[in-house]
Amino acid sequence: MSNDPKYLKETPSQTAGPYVHIGLAPGAAGFDIYREELGHDIAGPNAAGARIRVEGVVIDGTGAPVKDVLLEAWQANAAGVYAHPESAGEVEEGFRGWGRVITDFATGEWSFKTVKPGPTPGRNGQMQAPHINLWIVARGINVGLNTRLYFDDEDNTADPVLNTIEWEHRRATLIARKTGDSYRFDIRLQGEDETVFFDI
Amino acid sequence: MKPAEFYQRDRNWHPPALTPPYKTSVARSPRYSLLSLETTPSEITGPRFGHSDIDPLDNDLLQNYAQAGQSPIGERIIVHGRVLDENARPVPDTLVEIWQANAGGRYRHKKDTYLAPIDPNFGGCGRTLTDAQGYYYFRTVKPGAYPWRNGINDWRPAHIHVSVFGSGFAQRLITQLYFEGDPLIARCPIVQTVSDPLAIDMLTAKLDMNATIPLDTIAYRFDIVLRGRRSTLFENKLEGN
Numbered sequence: 506m507s508n509d510p511k512y513l514k515e516t517p518s519q520t521a522g523p524y525v526h527i528g529l530a531p532g533a534a535g536f537d538i539y540r541e542e543l544g545h546d547i548a549g550p551n552a553a554g555a556r557i558r559v560e561g562v563v564i565d566g567t568g569a570p571v572k573d574v575l576l577e578a579w580q581a582n583a584a585g586v587y588a589h590p591e592s593a594g595e596v597e598e599g600f601r602g603w604g605r606v607i608t609d610f611a612t613g614e615w616s617f618k619t620v621k622p623g624p625t626p627g628r629n630g631q632m633q634a635p636h637i638n639l640w641i642v643a644r645g646i647n648v649g650l651n652t653r654l655y656f657d658d659e660d661n662t663a664d665p666v667l668n669t670i671e672w673e674h675r676r677a678t679l680i681a682r683k684t685g686d687s688y689r690f691d692i693r694l695q696g697e698d699e700t701v702f703f704d705i
Numbered sequence: 706m707k708p709a710e711f712y713q714r715d716r717n718w719h720p721p722a723l724t725p726p727y728k729t730s731v732a733r734s735p736r737y738s739l740l741s742l743e744t745t746p747s748e749i750t751g752p753r754f755g756h757s758d759i760d761p762l763d764n765d766l767l768q769n770y771a772q773a774g775q776s777p778i779g780e781r782i783i784v785h786g787r788v789l790d791e792n793a794r795p796v797p798d799t800l801v802e803i804w805q806a807n808a809g810g811r812y813r814h815k816k817d818t819y820l821a822p823i824d825p826n827f828g829g830c831g832r833t834l835t836d837a838q839g840y841y842y843f844r845t846v847k848p849g850a851y852p853w854r855n856g857i858n859d860w861r862p863a864h865i866h867v868s869v870f871g872s873g874f875a876q877r878l879i880t881q882l883y884f885e886g887d888p889l890i891a892r893c894p895i896v897q898t899v900s901d902p903l904a905i906d907m908l909t910a911k912l913d914m915n916a917t918i919p920l921d922t923i924a925y926r927f928d929i930v931l932r933g934r935r936s937t938l939f940e941n942k943l944e945g946n
Contacts, residue, residue: 512712512791513930517904518719519881520727520895521866524814528804528830528866535815538770538828540760543800566732573816579751579874589750589872603752610816627745638747640877645729647720647898649879653747670740694733704714704739705748705875 518649521642523573526607530575533607542605547578547619549599554583554623558687559654560616563608563641566695570613574643576606578617580636585623593626616687621656627665634664636679641692651703654690655680675701710744711875711932712791720898727894728855744875751874754800754834763832766805766845770828777827779808779846783924784882785916787839788869791933795839801929802832802868803843803882810851810861819851844922850889862889862896871931882927883909 526534532542548556563571580602581587586594588602596602602622608615619637627633634655641650655661657680667676678700681688692700722734742748762769767776784803788796806812806829809821813829827846835841848863865882883890890896890909899905907930916924 511793512933513789513793514718514904514907515715515791515932516878516880516907516930517899518878519866519898519908520730521868521879522881523816524804524812525866525879527812527814527828528802528832528868531828531830534813536770536813536828538830539763539832541758543754543758566734566736569732571733577877579747581747587746587750589753592746592750601752625745625747628743633745633747636747638874640874642879643733645727645731645733647722647724647727647730647734648716649877650735651748651875666742666745669742695736699735699737701737702735702739703742704716705742705744 518647520644520647521575521649523644525573525575525642530605530607544577544603544605547580547602547604547617548582549597549601551597552582552600552620553597554620556618557621558616558618559637559681559690560614560687561690561692562613562615563643563692563694568696570608571643571694572608572610572613574608574613574615574641576615577640578604578606578619579638579640580619581622581625583620583623585625587625631665632663633666634661635659636664650694651705652692652700653679653703656688657682670701709935710749711873711934714932718901718904720900724894724898727898730898748875749873751870751872751876753798754870755798756834758800759832759834764841764843766828766831766843769831771826775826777807777824777846779824781844781922782847783842783844783916783918783922784865784910784927785840785842785913785924786926786928788835788841788871788929788931789839790871790931794933795835795837796871796931797835797837797839799835799872800832800870801835801841802830803845803865804830805845805848805865806851808846808849810849821849821851847884855894859894860889860892862887862893867927867929869929869931876931878929878931880929881908884925885909885911
């Protein structure tokens with residue numbers, strides 16, 4: 506009997522490819538198959554808090570928009586509670602806090618509507634500034650990229666994750682700018698002002 | 706004792722971001738290192754789905770887009786297996802979504818212009834929830850190989866795209882399922898972004914004669930492993946966990 510630790514290996518990632526919409530957003534691929542596609546409504550009708558719109562574009566290393574990207578958003582409600590049993594507290598009926606976002610195939614622009622999340626508990630009793638967790642997949646991305654969207658009209662100075670980023674000027678890549686009724690959050694995969702991506 | 710953090714992802718087992726033989730990765734791969742984050746409740750939690758989100762026919766690609774009394778052209782197959790974590794525990798009630806080309810290698814997508822025809826009875830996507838033992842299954846047709854613009858004569862092996870959630874956002878995974886014995890696997894620049902042959906073997910579904918339905922449908926087995934979580938106490942404690 507061996508005492509070697511026995512664990513399985515994680516299934517390796519492969520790119521979502523250019524036709525990811527067929528599986529995850531078939532309406533965008535050009536056909537109607539499911540009673541309801543998932544991820545269209547992040548906050549639901551009953552969620553408290555400020556209704557906001559977030560928009561942006563994902564930009565590749567040549568400066569071009571990535572037109573076949575798919576993003577997923579995961580966020581807490583305005584009270585800082587995630588719709589998950591390990592998050593202390595309740596969420597409003599219909600609040601899932603998760604959404605799927607695809608781009609305009611012609612321009613690469615994407616947007617979604619939600620409620621602004623509240624501060625959430627971090628590690629060791631620290632609080633995290635309001636943020637939306639993002640996961641980005643596309644053709645040419647071999648493992649989905651994780652990042653966070655913070656808000657420029659919140660106090661982010663004590664956020665433990667932002668403060669983990671050694672290069673202070675790179676923290677700005679995670680902060681959405683309020684422009685009119687929307688928050689603008691462009692994601693740069695590579696090159697000048699490359700967005701900070703996390704190994705979570 | 707409640708489970709704590711997820712095990713660190715083995716980034717040498719997964720493909721790296723920059724894999725020049727897969728040309729599209731060159732301009733779409735971050736150049737800086739990923740910033741390693743000690744997980745917080747933001748990563749340990751994740752979306753949950755239930756039977757009210759999906760319909761019973763969603764996992765049957767032989768029927769979910771077929772006209773009444775018809776079915777898609779192609780080799781009828783079952784793809785089934787379990788979703789487990791690295792501790793070999795089943796992952797129950799998690800959403801598994803798939804998408805694929807039809808038997809001729811053509812996708813039902815407005816951006817796919819390959820000359821193989823669309824099959825009027827095949828949509829090419831399905832979804833299901835794992836049961837309490839982490840088990841899932843789909844019925845579909847075996848997808849065809851198809852050419853793609855990378856090298857001028859590059860062909861994708863027959864494959865099915867697979868998306869899985871798990872219980873936390875940190876477990877989110879998209880991968881591709883290949884079929885045992887396909888000679889295109891060794892030639893595919895996307896498969897070969899994965900360097901370890903054992904890892905590629907994990908992506909290869911195996912013929913399963915016991916699950917095959919005689920005179921009806923041939924079966925392939927494909928188990929999926931998501932990141933596991935530590936169950937030992939740790940002092941650097943997550944709030945609310």
